[in-house]
Amino acid sequence: MSENSLYPGLNLGDKHGDAHVQAESTVFGFWVFLMSDLIIFGILFAGYASYLDPIGLAGGPGPKELFDINSVAIQTVLLLVGGVAYAGVSLTVKYGHGRGNLVAWLLVCAAFGAGFLFFEVRDFISQAGKGGTPQVSGWLSSYWTLGGLHGIHVFCGILWIFAMIGQVATRGIDDVVKVRLSMLGVFWHFLDLIWVGIFSFVFLVPLA
Amino acid sequence: MTKPNTGHINPQESAASEIKSYATGFVISLILTVGAFAALLSDLPNTWKVVVICTAALLQIVTHMRNFLHLSFSGNQSREDLLLVLFSASLLAIMAGGTWYIMSDLSGRMHQTGESGSSSHRALAAYSNNGKPQQVWLSNVPLSRN
Numbered sequence: 001m002s003e004n005s006l007y008p009g010l011n012l013g014d015k016h017g018d019a020h021v022q023a024e025s026t027v028f029g030f031w032v033f034l035m036s037d038l039i040i041f042g043i044l045f046a047g048y049a050s051y052l053d054p055i056g057l058a059g060g061p062g063p064k065e066l067f068d069i070n071s072v073a074i075q076t077v078l079l080l081v082g083g084v085a086y087a088g089v090s091l092t093v094k095y096g097h098g099r100g101n102l103v104a105w106l107l108v109c110a111a112f113g114a115g116f117l118f119f120e121v122r123d124f125i126s127q128a129g130k131g132g133t134p135q136v137s138g139w140l141s142s143y144w145t146l147g148g149l150h151g152i153h154v155f156c157g158i159l160w161i162f163a164m165i166g167q168v169a170t171r172g173i174d175d176v177v178k179v180r181l182s183m184l185g186v187f188w189h190f191l192d193l194i195w196v197g198i199f200s201f202v203f204l205v206p207l208a
Numbered sequence: 209m210t211k212p213n214t215g216h217i218n219p220q221e222s223a224a225s226e227i228k229s230y231a232t233g234f235v236i237s238l239i240l241t242v243g244a245f246a247a248l249l250s251d252l253p254n255t256w257k258v259v260v261i262c263t264a265a266l267l268q269i270v271t272h273m274r275n276f277l278h279l280s281f282s283g284n285q286s287r288e289d290l291l292l293v294l295f296s297a298s299l300l301a302i303m304a305g306g307t308w309y310i311m312s313d314l315s316g317r318m319h320q321t322g323e324s325g326s327s328s329h330r331a332l333a334a335y336s337n338n339g340k341p342q343q344v345w346l347s348n349v350p351l352s353r354n
């Protein structure tokens with residue numbers, strides 16, 4: 001990258017004038033929120049790791065009975081592709097490729113996010129069917145809290161995407177929309193980063 | 209607040225390099241993800257599986273930060289962003305690492321599951337039992353973790 005980054009995420013660049021300058025403080029503020037979110041996730045990870053022993057399982061079903069590795073792999077790919085697809089949104093805004101492209105890329109992101117949620121919810125339902133409900137053991141409580149919180153984040157991200165599609169349709173791609181799309185991008189990529197921790201430490205390590 | 213933006217860049221050239229950066233990040237992430245899942249399904253000893261999965265996860269998190277979140281550690285990032293990330297990471301290391309350490313230490317001292325307790329805890333437990341057979345708590349709990 002040949003230019004200086006003023007804030008996390010793909011920078012709009014000098015060409016965007018006011019939006020680029022305004023994004024510096026706004027996206028930085030949003031980044032502060034995301035770092036506090038990171039602390040919440042980190043503590044939930046620590047709780048999950050602490051409960052991952054026979055006492056924490058309390059005689060309830062464990063990782064080997066409940067986790068479906070194929071479904072986790074599908075979710076991982078869906079979220080990774082959905083995250084990278086946001087590059088299309090960022091680059092469309094930065095280089096002014098028009099509203100149609102922008103909305104199309106946003107819909108691609110939302111579709112992959114929704115696909116991810118579909119498989120995650122399906123897993124939660126089948127796990128509850130196998131007796132793996134949150135109240136059974138400390139380990140299951142921490143698993144549902146961590147996975148559920150991430151799922152709620154993805155759901156909020158999808159709602160946000162549709163809110164932005166509405167704003168792009170009514171306001172056009174003005175400075176405010178550009179800054180909001182920059183924040184959404186950081187949020188969307190951040191969820192992907194958290195999922196890397198979840199599929200590795202929540203699903204793969206206990207199964208190893 | 210930050211270094212001023214200097215130098216004019218050719219937009220087409222910049223777009224190509226940005227697409228390349230995203231594509232690189234995507235390919236690296238995909239390889240690391242496949243590597244982690246392959247390690248799990250392989251015949252490696254369990255310890256090595258965990259080592260491979262954790263290493264792949266850390267590398268992928270770094271890749272996401274560099275290529276998708278565009279956090280650069282080479283000096284053209286605004287100082288506040290870097291400080292915030294590093295401060296959050298150290299807070300997280302203290303709180304999450306501390307939680308995990310204390311809880312596994314407690315587990316080792318109180319339940320003597322043998323897995324999370326270090327050898328010194330077991331030695332202490334054996335000493336306090338004066339050579340009598342150790343009573344295993346919650347012995348009806350199946351050891352479903354391997």
